[in-house]
Amino acid sequence: MRLSKYFLPTLKENPAEAQIVSHRLMLRAGMIRQTSAGIYTWLPLGFAVLRRIEQIVREEQEKAGAVELLMPTIQSADLWRETGRYDAYGPEMLRITDRHEREMLYGPTNEDMITDLFRQSVKSYRDLPLNLFHIQWKFRDEVRPRFGVMRGREFLMKDAYSFDVSAEAARRSYNRMFVSYLRTFERMGLTAIPMAAETGPIGGDLSHEFIILAETGESEVFLHSDLLALPAPGPEVSYDDDLAPVIRRWTDLYAATSDVHDAARFEAEVPEAKRMRARGIEVGQTFYFGTKYSKPMNAAVAMPDGTQAPIEGGSYGIGVSRLVGAIIEASHDDNGIVWPEPVAPFKVGLINLKSGDKDTDAACEDAYAKLTAAGVSVLYDDTDERAGGKFSNMDLIGLPWQLVIGPRGLKSGTVELKNRKSGERSEMTAEAALKKLTS
C-alpha cells in the first residue's frame, strides 16, 4: 500500500478525551474515530488490525473443532422471554421496536438464539459434541463507556457455544476452548492468565476469565507469579487428546479476580514471595452453564436408550475489538505503538527519505515491488513529507520493521533496516534487507 493513496489521518497532538495510552494511540495513529460515546468508526489501519486478530481467533477456534456461522445483530425479544432473560438482562440491553411494534433488541450475546437454532436442527446424541461460533458485533449499553475500544458499547466479539450430552463431555468441550484460548492469546504476543471468575448474567458454575496484566486494567487480580512464566501449549497440541492435565497445570496455581478472591486461600496456597496483586484486562471468558438454557428452551436430544436428555452447554467469548486496545496497552513505548508481528497491520514500513529523487524513488519502487511480490505487506511512505515527519509517523503506527531508503545511504550502496521493538538500526545492502524481511 502506498501511503499517498491510503487513508491514514494521524494526529500530532493528543485528543483531550483520551486518557489511557491505547485510546490515545489509536486516535493518534488514525485507527479509530469516535462517533458517539462508546461507538467508533474503524479507519483502515485499525480495521486491518481488527481483521488480523479476528483471523487468528478464527483459526484457533477451528483447530479446536468449533464451526463458524453468523447470527444477526438484531434479535427478537420472544426468545429472550423464553429463557427469562428479557427482564433479567436489564438496561444494558438495547431494546428496539420495529414498525409493527414488535419488540426487538440489539444482541448483547447469543445463547438464546443459538439454543433456538440448535433445538430446531439437532435431535440426536449422534450429532454431538457440537461447537458453533460466530464473530459478530454486539451492543451493550454500558452505563459508562470509556477507554476507547476497551470498553465500548458496540464491540466485536467472538462467541462460541458448545453442546454436549453429558456434564463430562461438556467439560471436555470446555477444556478444548480453554486450551484454544491459551493458544490464541499466545499467538498475539500476549500473556493471558486464566482466572477463576464470576459467571454474571450468563450463569453457570464454572468460569474463567482470561486476563492480561496491565496497569490500566479494570479488574483487580490476585495470582501466583509462576503463572506468568507458564508456557502456553504449542501449536502441536492435539484437541483429540485428554486436555485435563493442561487445564490442571494452569488452574492449580492460585489466580482469581477480586470478585471471587479468597484472601485466606491465597495466603495458604501461595508463598509470600510469589503472591502477586495486579490489575488486568479481561480479553476472554469461558462459561460452563449446564442446562440453564436447554431446559427452559427444550433443547434436548435423543439418547441411545431412546430417552430425551437436555443438552449441557457452555459459551466462550473473546473480545476481538477490545484486544486491539489490550495489545497496545501491553506493547507500546513513548514514540507510539509497537505491534507484535502477528497482528501488525503491515509488516514493513518503507520510508522514502527523498521522494522525487530519481535514484531514491527507483530503489524504493524496487524494494516495494519485491517485498509485495514475496507476499510481505508493506506500507510505502511515498509522500513528499519531510524525513523527520515520516520517521515519527512510522514509529507512531508501530509497524514491526522500517526499511529506510535515502540518497545518502544509496551513495554507499546501503539502506537502513530498523526494528521497531528493539529500536536497533543496521545498514546493509538492499538485497540483504529484502532477504531478511522475506525470510
Next chain:
RNA sequence: CGGGGCGUAGCGCAGCCUGGUAGCGCAUCUGCUUUGGGAGCAGAGGGUCGGGUGUUCGAAUCACCCCGCCCCGACCA
C-alpha cells in the same frame, strides 16, 4: 446511576470573572528557501463560539433549560 469537569476553526488551547470588531499554536492551501528524526520566511482560507430561551442598545461572556463528551465511583467481552 451518584459525584465532578468540559463544549470556541481539523487538533491542542486562550478569551468568559469585569458584556462592546473572535484570537494563538499546530494542521491545511499558495510561493520561495530548505530537505537523514515532526524546518524557515511571506501570504491565504477556514467559526451559526454545542443548541434553545431570556436579560440587555449590544451576549462566546450574564441567567435558565436542554443536548453532547470526559473523569472518579458503583456495574461489565
